[in-house]
Amino acid sequence: MTTETTAADLTGLKDWRFEVDFEGIAWAIFDRENESANALGRRPLEELGEIIDRVQSGAREGTIRGLVIMSGKQKSFIVGADIREFADLKTEQQVIEALKPVNTLLDRIEAMSVPVVAAIHGVCVGGGLELVLACHYRIATRDDATRVGFPEVKLGIFPGFNGTARSIRQAGALNAMQAMLKGSMIRASAARAQGFIDQLVESRGALRWAARKAVLQNRKSKAKGGFAGLLAKWPARGYLAGKMRSETAKKVREDHYPAPFRLIDLFERYGGSYADMKREESPAFAPLMVSDTSRNLRRVFFLSEALKAQAPKQSSWRPMRVHVIGAGTMGADIAGWCVACGMEVTLQDLSVSQIEKGIAAQSKLFKRKFRTKAQQDAAKARLIADPDGRGVPRADVIIEAIIEKLEIKQALFKELEDKVKPDALLASNTSSLKIEDIAATMADPGRLVGIHFFNPAAQMPLVEVVRGEMSRQGEVDKGAIFVAAIDKFPLVVKSVPGFLVNRVLAPYMMAAMARVDAGEDKEKIDEAARAFGMPMGPIELADTVGLDVCASVGQILGLGDEVSGAAKLVKSGKLGKKTGRGYYVWKDGKPEKSNDKRWDKADIKKLGRELVEPLIAEAERARDDHIVANADLVDAGVIFGTGFAPFRGGPLHFRAREQAEAAARDAAE
The missing domain is CATH 3.90.226.10 (2-enoyl-CoA Hydratase; Chain A, domain 1)
Known part of the structure; x- marks a missing residue:
């Protein structure tokens, strides 16, 4: 110059x-x-x-x-x-x-x-x-x-x-x-x-x-x-x-x-x-x-870009109106998040009081998302109680978030099919049922996809877009476009039990709970997982998700055990955080823990690595079963869906790094 x-x-x-x-x-x-x-x-x-x-x-x-x-x-x-x-x-x-x-x-x-x-x-x-x-x-x-x-x-x-x-x-x-x-x-x-x-x-x-x-x-x-x-x-x-x-x-x-x-x-x-x-x-x-930390975090950034790329950029379809059926916690939270992202949402449920409760619960989100009262009021006006389903014919997206019973979902979509716009997206928020089974009674089963949110819907960045055996590519694309439009990362997954995230998370949690059944200290287990880099230990996570939910997912994936400690807690009504007691006693939304944490650091490090092994192994199987398009998307889904230690670059990347280091050591000896 x-x-x-x-x-x-x-x-x-x-x-x-x-x-x-x-x-x-x-x-x-x-x-x-x-x-x-x-x-x-x-x-x-x-x-x-x-x-x-x-x-x-x-x-x-x-x-x-x-x-x-x-x-x-x-x-x-x-x-x-x-x-x-x-x-x-x-x-x-x-x-x-x-x-x-x-x-x-x-x-x-x-x-x-x-x-x-x-x-x-x-x-x-x-x-x-x-x-x-x-x-x-x-x-x-x-x-x-x-x-x-x-x-x-x-x-x-x-x-x-x-x-x-x-x-x-x-x-x-x-x-x-x-x-x-x-x-x-x-x-x-x-x-x-x-x-x-x-x-x-x-x-x-x-x-x-x-x-x-x-x-x-x-x-x-x-x-x-x-x-x-x-x-x-x-x-x-x-x-x-x-x-x-x-x-x-x-x-x-x-x-x-x-x-x-x-x-x-x-x-x-x-x-x-x-x-x-x-x-x-x-x-x-x-x-x-x-440093490895920065390299891995840069990798996570590129993984987030890969997730965004799952939504086609060149499309004339733009979701503006959403109809949510089911005003329970998840349905109402999905509706609230869509409103917070600028959409108009009608919320339907058999119970008018449940709709009112679900809408009222979104006030905290709107206060956090919008600075002024005028903006908050405008958001509230876009969330419309709709017990009769009048918003269905106008909606660009219809999301079902009702009870996990196949026959009820089948009947709902069979009824909806003739009422929706020709280009409307039909989606189920099921967490356990196969999309093709839900769509089996529809005249056009290719219209249905899964849009699987994680709890809490407003905070979790990942949403699985589930491709059923008969789901058309155009509908899968719409699902990804919708997820991107509400500022989430879309991950296109096959319709299999547990999809990707629950499939890899369940063995990790079940193995940790089995350790507690065997007499290991639950607090030590949770601390070891956090020391590895997980945002929350598996036992605390199980309590947070709900032990009844964990049991249900475990049964679906063939991991359940009716005589386990978790099953006994469920039978006694101790479901975790939501009931105030599970593995932990919960007060003011936090688990009670002892202050005695004089554990050997090397022991904690070894235990942490052992705890995540079932998750990593299942991630490898999910890759081999082509649950998502490639290995990078497995890592992306597990990081953004479970919080797997971002600084480690994803479970498959972490495994490959371990194997490379072991090979280098062997070569040097």
Whole structure:
């Protein structure tokens, strides 16, 4: 790159559009070629470097008075660094060398003699937020789609383009560290209050005019505390770091997810100096980038993209109205979630009081999902009690969530078949019955698919789309499109007992319960599973799911035992969390546990590995039986459906890694 670049030299840009208008304002529009969203890869960054050369040259000549950076994409600004390129970095030194030119580029932007304004609409996260923090002024739309954030911890790293230092300088130590440690998306209004954004405009169309004014008025951002703030000074910084460390430890284990702890270490040691934070960021970042944890979490990201790809992009069918039959906990929660995702839902049940109860239960979800009372009221208006099923003929999707009895489901779909629109999706939320059996009495059994939600429906990210023996591909595609439209991951599975998730989960839970029957400590078992990386131990999970439900699934899969401890608990009415007693005594929604946890770490590690073996073995059988399309989708389904330790990359990936390591050891001996 040289500073002699001319306007003509920039006509060959592929990922950016560049122009200088009659007022001397340079406009750099990021519109990455052949991509639906902008990510900062090698070529976009190199081209941005050329743009900065050109602007600096124009600034010296007096022909350019400022630069505006915008996105050419309709729905997003910059979604971060290009994760696909991370795999090329094998060593810490390679990582450090790759970071140097990017950080030099951002330093050049920050040091520009003319104002540099970022005009943001849509998602601006990770490396995108780091880029705009190097700009002099940031304007964003108030649109709900506009969010900023640092999701890097979800990939086992933290910001690496000097975002740690710039965010603290701009938003203050507390706001910046919370944003980086949580990895959550921040709405534009909150981002402005915290200091990440300087100005808000009402719409995308207003951005260009606002950015023009900001350049002409030479506006500069005002930092909110930064390194001059009290919390960046010692001893307050040490106290704050200690609090952050203890709060983070409540959520994740350091040996599983080291990134947030290394970020806190970095802040504690160097958070009193902007220059020190910038200098020390890369050496702290590099080991994380090449770690197994980060590699596996990046794998999980790509697995989530593979799940999204199960829904065809090119389709004219768009679900807007949903009719749910069955207002029990699951049916009502499905209805509430669909409403929270913008759909209109009619909820049917034989009992009017059950419908009313189900609708009332969604108030918590609506309060969590929507900020204003007007939005909450609008959501409530979209959830319509419909005891007579009047919404059926208008619905794009009809979901049955009634009792698990084959004859009742068969009769329902046989009756529905003549009442629905020709292109409406008919789906059962069955968790145990075969779709082809339910569809057997229909005139057109190819119309029926399964849409299997997990409890709690609002929180679990995965939904199984069940393909019956006669289900047509077009209906399966509609099922996946619907699931994606309600912000869930669709997984297309064969209609077999347990589908995928319950099939692999049941042997794991049953084996753990058998250990308790044999006299092993249930708390030690649960702790060992968590030490392996499971979000909850199998015994606590069984209580949470319901021991009656576990028994039912066990019988369907041929794993049940009427004389087991779990069966005895069910017979005595002790069903787990929902009755206040199962394997554990439950109080205020939490299991009572002893404080005596003086178990040997090596013993816990060995036990944890033993506990997950039935799950891994069943995942292998599910792969071999082609329950889903490929091994990666087995891993994806188990991770997002059971919470299997994401940092291990999935059960099949974990097994393959174990086998490779064992082979390497054998070869070395």
